[in-house]
Amino acid sequence: MTITEDKHIDQKLIPILKKVSDPEIPVLSILDMGVVRSAVIVNNKVEVIITPTYSGCPAMDVIGEDISKALEDAGYESEVKLVLSPAWTTDWITEEGRAALKAYGIAPPLEAEADKEALLGNKKIVNCTNCGSSNTKLVSQFGSTACKALFQCEDCQEPFDYFKCLK
Amino acid sequence: MEKKNLVQYIYGIADNALILGQRLSELCGHGPSLETDIALTNISLDLLGQTRSYYQYVALLEGEGKTEDDIAFLRTERQYKSVLLVEQPNTDFAYVITRQFLFDAFHLALLEKLQHSKDDTLNAIARKAIKEVSYHLRFSGDWVKRLGDGTDISKQKVQEAVNMLWTYTDELFHLTEADSEAVAEGIGVDVSQLKEDYYGKVKELLEEATLEIPESKYFQKGGKQGIHTEHMGYLLADLQYMQRAYPNMKW
């Protein structure tokens, strides 16, 4: 899915929301992250609905404030609401988002079955973000944040994060 | 279902997440290795995030300006309805992992049922939390196997932890009054129905970890009625200190 296909986001708001990023992964806009479920203008007031990646994601409060701030700068009043359902999935990260993650040094999520094999250390299928080698090993199922696992490349020795599949 | 009973039902689920989340947060910076430290604090964060969702719902139900912070920080010990298992102290790593595994196996089974609750907020929280708790169970289960099937010392320690903590497992499946009412309304989960499958799965993993299944028939209970072990007071003193010392403080 790309952002422009998403009917629930007013086209006028896309350039504004695109500037708001996940504070823990600054290269990834909240739109590419898939946490914005809708954004519509009603009587010059913007109503935004966001959903958390993980229940305990400490970034959500900041994201909410950043959205309000960005909209205010663009001349809109806004109301940001947090909903839990439907639960966020890594499928909502856009293609652009996946590319941004990779360029930033975070391997994008694999499909559910492959993810399980990778996180159990059964198969070497997570590619190194530095040299591209698949000769990598799992260091820890939990990385710097709950959404990531820690890997290390056995060819170039680079340690890197892997964004875990969540479905 | 009457509001105050629904609130009690939610406490029965949410307080477990809060108390275990708090226990695990004590390990931040004290894990046996960087990776396990980060993993345990991430699990803590997931649990505290889930707690917030439940308590925000309780605050909404109770109205009158109640906030999630009031619910988390300003109740007395008897008002917390968490099971005794989750308040047990961080004695050593084997103990921490075993406590986690024994809880995660139950937690996942509970959420798998709660996602079909007739209450839309509870089923949404459950559907969100399931994804997180699946990772918790994989982590704790893997470590039980690694410690059990590890060195003589790791095996001895994890076996001792299993023997000690086993006495707290039965309480997970006790139905409270609030439970029974919530079950009758299609809102709650009949935890007594989860018991057989739980022990089946736990025993299977313990056997794989080359550990012995405790034969003890004596079980501890009380947490669900608010009657806690001696460890709870210290935990709450830590948890509540800031709100008690500086009422209404915010980060």
Ligand SMILES: [Zn+2]
């Ligand atoms: Zn490499």
